[in-house]
Amino acid sequence: MESSQTFQPLDRRKVYEQVAEQLLGQIGGGHLSTGDALPSERELTETFGVGRSSIREALRMLESQGVITSEPGGAFVVAHAANPLNSSLQLVFTLDSEAGLHDLFELRRIIDCEAAALAAIRRTAQHVAEMELSIVEMEQALAADGRDERFIAADLRFHLAVAEATGNRLILYSVQAARDVIRRALLTVVNVPESPESAIVEHRAVREAIAAGNPGAARDAMCTHLDRVERDAGRGATNG
Numbered sequence: 001m002e003s004s005q006t007f008q009p010l011d012r013r014k015v016y017e018q019v020a021e022q023l024l025g026q027i028g029g030g031h032l033s034t035g036d037a038l039p040s041e042r043e044l045t046e047t048f049g050v051g052r053s054s055i056r057e058a059l060r061m062l063e064s065q066g067v068i069t070s071e072p073g074g075a076f077v078v079a080h081a082a083n084p085l086n087s088s089l090q091l092v093f094t095l096d097s098e099a100g101l102h103d104l105f106e107l108r109r110i111i112d113c114e115a116a117a118l119a120a121i122r123r124t125a126q127h128v129a130e131m132e133l134s135i136v137e138m139e140q141a142l143a144a145d146g147r148d149e150r151f152i153a154a155d156l157r158f159h160l161a162v163a164e165a166t167g168n169r170l171i172l173y174s175v176q177a178a179r180d181v182i183r184r185a186l187l188t189v190v191n192v193p194e195s196p197e198s199a200i201v202e203h204r205a206v207r208e209a210i211a212a213g214n215p216g217a218a219r220d221a222m223c224t225h226l227d228r229v230e231r232d233a234g235r236g237a238t239n240g
């Protein structure tokens, strides 16, 4: 293929890109929120006065960006706002072969430890209660059968509660994205002896420092927790 065919002049921007941009505007403007269904293909065709193929192309583009997801019936709904960051971090990690698991743990430490410090300053009683609930859920998961998935979900719930307490939604999305990429590593950690028990003790220490309104102690407690998780992830991997 000739290189002159690779780029299109900007004024001949494709119809589907303009449709996608307008739909994005509707979502960003709050006219459509997470879980809301998009208008049907036919409705969109009539609204925009363009061909069905342009509508389909626009929907495909938004889907691949993680903005919308398709439901079993084929309808599209607005995805969670964290979704695009999530899938792009996954993608970047896959593409960049130099970035290893250690880099991801380091990124997670930077985000989560500072989030804990901010949470200690900004938390409400409700945030602290949600942190405690997630810790209780971890304990219950540990005692139940098929504990791994449930334990990991409860563990995530704790970290999201801390992130939520910062009041910064971008921190919340980043915590989720960084964590999702190391999900597979975390599945091995659950089976390292004493690792889940340690997580419960460490989460309690984080929660206490946040409840006490001590940012330094909250940061240290979160970093101690994540350092230990990374060490156990290494052990889990070598133990098979």
Ligand SMILES: [Zn+2]
Binding pocket: 155, 158, 159, 199, 203, 225
């Ligand atoms: Zn944790």
